[in-house]
Amino acid sequence: MAFLDRRNKDIRNLPGFGTTAGLAVLFLYAPIAFLALYSFNAGWSISQLEGFSLRWYKAVFANEGIQNAALNSLTVAIIASSIATVLATAAAMATVRLRFRGKEVAYGLINFPLMVPEIVTAIATLIFFAAIGFRLGLMTVIVAHIVFCIPFAYLPIRARLASMDAGLEQAARDLFARPFVAFRRITLPILMPGIVSGWLLAFIISLDDFIISAMVAGPGATTLPVHIYSMLRLGITPEVNAVSSLMILASTLLVLISAVLSRKTKT
Amino acid sequence: MTVKTLSRTAILALGTAILAPTAHAEGDLYIYSWGEYTPPDLVDKFEAEFDVDIHIDTYDSMETMVAKLRAGAGGYDIIVPGDGTMQILIAEDMVEKINVFAMPNFAHVDERWREVYWDPKREYSAPWAWGSTAFVVDTDVVQGEYDTLAVLFDPADAVKGKINMLRDLNDVINMALRYLDLPRCNDNPEDMKKVLALLQTQKEWVKSFDSETKEPLVSGEAAVSMSWNGYAMRARDEKPSLTYVYPKEGFTGWMDNLAVPKGAQNIENAKAFINFVMAPENAAMITNYARYSNGIKGSDAFVDPDLAAAPEMTPPADVPAPEFIPVCSPESIELYDRIWTKLMN
Amino acid sequence: MKAPPDTGLAALLLSPALLIIAVFMVVPIGITTLYSFLEPARFGGVIWEYSPEAYIRLLFERDIFDDTLSFSTDYLRIFLRSLMQAGVATLLCLIIGIPTAWFIATRPDRQKTLWLMLVTVPYWVNLLVRTIAMLLILRDEGPVNETLQLIGLTAGPLPLSYNNFAVGLGLVYSFLPFMILPLYAAIERFDFSLLEAAYDLHANRWKAFVGVVLPILRPGVVAGSLLVFIPGIGAFLAPDILGGGKTMMIGNLIGQQFQGSRNWPFGAALSTVLLSLTLIALFWSARRAAKSGAQVL
Numbered sequence: 001m002a003f004l005d006r007r008n009k010d011i012r013n014l015p016g017f018g019t020t021a022g023l024a025v026l027f028l029y030a031p032i033a034f035l036a037l038y039s040f041n042a043g044w045s046i047s048q049l050e051g052f053s054l055r056w057y058k059a060v061f062a063n064e065g066i067q068n069a070a071l072n073s074l075t076v077a078i079i080a081s082s083i084a085t086v087l088a089t090a091a092a093m094a095t096v097r098l099r100f101r102g103k104e105v106a107y108g109l110i111n112f113p114l115m116v117p118e119i120v121t122a123i124a125t126l127i128f129f130a131a132i133g134f135r136l137g138l139m140t141v142i143v144a145h146i147v148f149c150i151p152f153a154y155l156p157i158r159a160r161l162a163s164m165d166a167g168l169e170q171a172a173r174d175l176f177a178r179p180f181v182a183f184r185r186i187t188l189p190i191l192m193p194g195i196v197s198g199w200l201l202a203f204i205i206s207l208d209d210f211i212i213s214a215m216v217a218g219p220g221a222t223t224l225p226v227h228i229y230s231m232l233r234l235g236i237t238p239e240v241n242a243v244s245s246l247m248i249l250a251s252t253l254l255v256l257i258s259a260v261l262s263r264k265t266k267t
Numbered sequence: 268m269t270v271k272t273l274s275r276t277a278i279l280a281l282g283t284a285i286l287a288p289t290a291h292a293e294g295d296l297y298i299y300s301w302g303e304y305t306p307p308d309l310v311d312k313f314e315a316e317f318d319v320d321i322h323i324d325t326y327d328s329m330e331t332m333v334a335k336l337r338a339g340a341g342g343y344d345i346i347v348p349g350d351g352t353m354q355i356l357i358a359e360d361m362v363e364k365i366n367v368f369a370m371p372n373f374a375h376v377d378e379r380w381r382e383v384y385w386d387p388k389r390e391y392s393a394p395w396a397w398g399s400t401a402f403v404v405d406t407d408v409v410q411g412e413y414d415t416l417a418v419l420f421d422p423a424d425a426v427k428g429k430i431n432m433l434r435d436l437n438d439v440i441n442m443a444l445r446y447l448d449l450p451r452c453n454d455n456p457e458d459m460k461k462v463l464a465l466l467q468t469q470k471e472w473v474k475s476f477d478s479e480t481k482e483p484l485v486s487g488e489a490a491v492s493m494s495w496n497g498y499a500m501r502a503r504d505e506k507p508s509l510t511y512v513y514p515k516e517g518f519t520g521w522m523d524n525l526a527v528p529k530g531a532q533n534i535e536n537a538k539a540f541i542n543f544v545m546a547p548e549n550a551a552m553i554t555n556y557a558r559y560s561n562g563i564k565g566s567d568a569f570v571d572p573d574l575a576a577a578p579e580m581t582p583p584a585d586v587p588a589p590e591f592i593p594v595c596s597p598e599s600i601e602l603y604d605r606i607w608t609k610l611m612n
Numbered sequence: 613m614k615a616p617p618d619t620g621l622a623a624l625l626l627s628p629a630l631l632i633i634a635v636f637m638v639v640p641i642g643i644t645t646l647y648s649f650l651e652p653a654r655f656g657g658v659i660w661e662y663s664p665e666a667y668i669r670l671l672f673e674r675d676i677f678d679d680t681l682s683f684s685t686d687y688l689r690i691f692l693r694s695l696m697q698a699g700v701a702t703l704l705c706l707i708i709g710i711p712t713a714w715f716i717a718t719r720p721d722r723q724k725t726l727w728l729m730l731v732t733v734p735y736w737v738n739l740l741v742r743t744i745a746m747l748l749i750l751r752d753e754g755p756v757n758e759t760l761q762l763i764g765l766t767a768g769p770l771p772l773s774y775n776n777f778a779v780g781l782g783l784v785y786s787f788l789p790f791m792i793l794p795l796y797a798a799i800e801r802f803d804f805s806l807l808e809a810a811y812d813l814h815a816n817r818w819k820a821f822v823g824v825v826l827p828i829l830r831p832g833v834v835a836g837s838l839l840v841f842i843p844g845i846g847a848f849l850a851p852d853i854l855g856g857g858k859t860m861m862i863g864n865l866i867g868q869q870f871q872g873s874r875n876w877p878f879g880a881a882l883s884t885v886l887l888s889l890t891l892i893a894l895f896w897s898a899r900r901a902a903k904s905g906a907q908v909l
Contacts, residue, residue, distance in 0.1 A: 014711070014714065016711065017711040017712075017714050017715045018715050020708060020711035020712055020715070021711065021712040021715040021716065021727075023708075024708050024709075024712045024731075024788065024792075025730055025731065027785070027788075028731065028734045028785070028788065028789075029734060030746075030749060031734075031742045031743075031745035031746045031749060031785075032734050032737060032742070032745070034745045034748065034749050034755070035737070035741060035742070035744075035745040043505065044501060044504065044505065045481070045482070045485060045505055046482065046744070046745075046748065047482050047485075047486055047748045047754075048485055048486065048505060062307075065302075065323055065325070087628045087629040087632065088629060090625040090626070090628065090629065091625065091626050091628075091629040091630070093625055094618075094621070094622040094625035094626045095626070098618035098621060098622040098625075099617060099618050100618050100619040100622040100623075101619070104895060104898055104899075106626055106630060107894075107898065108891055108894060108895065109630050109633055109634065109638070110629060110630070110633065111838065111842075111894065112633055112637055112638060112641075113633060113637050114838065114839070114842045114843065115842055115886070115887050115890040115891065115894075116637075116641055116883060116887055117846040117862070117863055117866050117867075117883050117886065118846065118863075119863075119866055119867050119870050119879070120641070120644055120866065120870075120879065120880065120883040121637070121640075121641070123334060123644065123870060123876075124640035124641050124643055124644045125636065125637075125640050126334060126335065126338050126340065127338055127640065127643055127644075128636070128639060128640035128643065129338075129340065130338035130339050130340045135340075135342075136335070136340045136341075136342065143632075143636060144636065146632060147632060147633055147636045147637050148637075150629055150632070150633060151838075151839075152790070152839065154629070155794055155835035155836075155838060155839055156793050156794040156797040156835055157797070158831065158835060159794045159795075159797050159798040159831040159832045159834070159835035159836075160797040160798060160800075160831075161831075162798070162830075162831035163797075163798040163799070163828045163829075163830075163831045163832065190801075193724075193796065193797050193800040193801070194797040196725070196728065197728065197793035197794060197796060197797040198793075198797070200728060200729075200732045200789075200793060201732075201789065201790060201793055201794075201839070203732075204732055204735035204736070204789070207735070207736060208735060208738060208739050210327070210738070210740070214326065214327055214331050215331060215334065215335065217324070218340070218342050219297045219299075219322060219324055219342040219343060220322055220324065221324070222324045222325055224738065225738045225740070226325060226326075226327065227302055227325055228302070228738050228740060228741060229302075229327035229740065230301055230302030230303075230325035230326055230327050231301075231302035231303050231325075232302075232327065232478065232479070233301045233302070233304070234301060234302065234303050234304060234497065234557060235479070235481060235497070235498055235501060236479065236741075236744070237303075240741055241741070244737040244738065244741050247736045247737055248733060248734075248736055248737060250736070251729075251733045251736040252733060255726070255729040255733065258725075259722075259725075259726060262722070262725070263722070328871060330656065330870060330871040330872075330874075333655075333656060334656065334870075337656065337657055355655040355656075358655065359655055434852065434857040435872070436868070436872055436873075437872060470858070473858070474774060474856065475774050475856030475857060475858070476856060476857030476858060477853070477856060477857060479744070482748065486751070486753040487753060488751055488752055488753055594655070597652070597654050600873055600874065600875075601873070601875070603872075603873070604868065604869075604872075604873035604875065605673075605686075607868070608686055608687075608690075608860065608865065608868075609686060611857075611858065611859055611860040611864075612686055612689055612690065612859070612860065
């Protein structure tokens with residue numbers, strides 16, 4: 001066994017792969033570190049340090065508008081990405097595992113939201129909502145987000161299913177009488193990495209969206225990206241850096257909590 | 268209106284005094300505006316005086332706001348359109364006629380903002396803030412006379428490669444037209460060909476087309492940059508050698524206005540808010556917060572002294588008057604679009 | 613002809629996703645496609661009168677004086693530039709993404725989730741803010757250039773900002789996790805004994821990799837490439853901010869039509885053409901893959 005393990009490791013750790021991963025993470029975090037640094041700027045600039053200060057954090061905590069916007073963004077992203085992931089999982093099961101006619105059309109439809117430029121989706125959705133009398137609010141934002149989140153959740157799940165051997169699930173279906181039990185016991189655990197990846201992508205794409213949210217949000221439904229873009233007219237201040245850093249802090253806390261929780265459930 | 272508002276205010280004030288301070292406000296007011304443009308102290312003061320809850324949502328562009336109103340989807344009581352957009356909203360019958368000219372505080376509005384092209388009788392809109400679009404030079408780099416657009420279009424060697432232009436086709440093309448002494452909203456293809464030639468030559472020396480003009484100027488990446496006056500003032504705060512220039516060829520002025528979209532639910536509160544904002548001490552809050560001039564006489568007394576005296580806010584007497592440009596004809600808009608697309612190719 | 617055996621179950625599983633997309637996406641986009649055949653209204657929106665002008669304008673320039681048409685490559689070039697930039701970004705994302713996803717997939721279970729989070733946490737910050745930060749890092753007076761000059765590696769600032777290089781870098785930055793995560797999903801818990809066996813069989817690591825790993829990787833590559841390439845074509849922030857707004861991509865051009873230029877039919881036409889091309893490419897590649905036996909659908 002020890003011999004095998006060593007050889008396994010040899011193939012798993014291909015030369016340079018770890019370094020590439022490390023550099024990729026460095027690349028992703030360099031701008032984050034930069035903007036976090038300037039969130040503590042005493043001055044108004046986001047690129048010239050004038051001294052240390054917490055004034056921009058105080059500004060965020062006093063700014064009801066920006067807090068509501070951040071809350072709206074998180075609400076929308078959690079709901080939309082979760083619903084989209086459920087719909088996408090079902091769709092992926094069908095398109096990869098089942099035989100039926102019109103599969104190409106289904107595939108094209110699922111990926112349709114990916115192919116339309118955002119501004120066009122935004123205006124089209126706005127006109128459509130207005131035409132059917134769907135009152136603009138947070139609900140309209142959530143519905144629009146579910147739609148464009150679906151392909152982002154679907155594609156990783158589909159990739160997962162396509163790379164897995166269908167034989168295992170077949171065996172499970174033979175083993176368990178009820179298909180749902182087979183799905184829950186065998187297919188779902190196998191699918192998990194795809195589902196996690198899909199949900200994460202749907203979540204960040206929803207959290208980031210600005211054009212569609214700006215067009216379909218009703219009163220009280222301004223999201224954080226919309227709020228940030230709307231500040232451009234008057235000039236971006238380190239307050240934006242501060243609220244961005246707080247978002248990073250929140251996400252990091254979430255990661256840590258989930259890490260602790262998963263450790264507890266495992267031991 | 269006055270009597271009604273006054274008596275209502277008195278009753279409400281009495282009511283609030285007797286009831287607990289956490290009592291739910293009687294009315295609501297939904298404002299749809301640019302981000303960080305509505306002073307919090309103004310909001311607090313109005314909420315306290317009128318017992319109205321103000322809710323603010325923000326937009327990124329005039330087009331988003333207009334598209335939403337056009338689709339008939341809204342729910343907002345107050346919008347803050349620029350001058351050109353105001354012209355469109357009135358032409359398309361998308362705003363309420365609220366007879367601003369008859370409001371008590373209209374007497375405070377500066378005469379120059381009473382008969383404006385976008386709302387000649389001020390039936391629909393009240394002034395909120397106004398400013399100008401010109402350019403900033405770094406006097407450490409730019410030598411000699413700089414009150415001319417030649418600084419941008421026929422730059423000295425020290426400036427070449429250190430020019431930033433706004434990423435706005437109308438502002439850039441209008442500035443080029445001024446330099447060439449040609450009319451704005453131009454629909455003459457021969458004129459526009461000259462504009463394209465000028466801009467294509469200039470593009471060799473342009474570092475970037477960026478509407479965030481403060482950062483490139485302060486860091487020294489740009490020695491000359493087109494700029495709005497508000498950005499220019501912030502930039503000068505950080506780097507004193509930066510000067511906002513009112514070029515002798517002229518420059519663009521703009522004004523944001525308060526208006527009430529058709530179908531607003533809380534129209535009386537909206538009217539009360541508009542009247543409230545035209546009071547000098549309240550208008551001054553806008554200037555202190557957003558750092559743009561308001562259009563109200565007597566507000567200077569309540570404006571921070573360094574703001575009131577800033578050259579960016581008050582153009583000197585010897586410069587040309589700001590030019591307010593109405594919405595251009597479809598032909599000229601299409602030409603602008605084509606020129607810009609060619610320039611960016 | 614009899615329906616294939618799984619049609620009923622497939623309909624059940626697919627209908628929620630397809631229905632919501634059909635109602636809230638396909639129908640609205642149908643409306644804008646209709647718009648592309650109408651006259652622009654002066655202040656935005658459309659006038660309900662048929663006009664093919666938007667499509668003519670794509671390829672031809674109409675002379676203002678005598679209405680004659682002459683061929684124009686203005687918009688073609690913008691399309692091509694967008695395809696090129698998105699293509700290069702997809703390739704770069706693959707080059708970075710495959711090793712990164714492989715590395716994450718081979719970590720112990722508990723670390724895997726942590727790595728996935730690590731890759732996505734930066735995306736809690738809005739793309740606009742991150743792109744601006746990227747520009748401030750890359751520009752002439754930014755920390756990268758100042759460090760390089762300080763340690764004497766370069767005499768003057770390297771041209772890292774306001775050019776196509778910066779746009780490409782910005783696109784990679786915008787979309788990297790959209791490549792890494794699907795690849796990870798495809799690779800994770802890959803049966804390494806397979807590779808082991810192949811390794812023994814071929815006695816060559818590279819051959820083993822190509823023979824066994826590539827088929828496993830393929831679904832991830834397809835998914836990741838779709839998620840990077842298609843949104844990449846329509847990206848507008850990277851060219852605006854990192855490119856210094858000096859060259860347009862299709863996303864900028866379409867945005868301009870719905871904003872300052874107020875020509876909705878032309879914007880809708882551009883979008884319709886882009887959508888049609890993407891759909892055709894998707895179907896074509898799916899058909900071709902089906903014929904060659906590889907499973908893409």
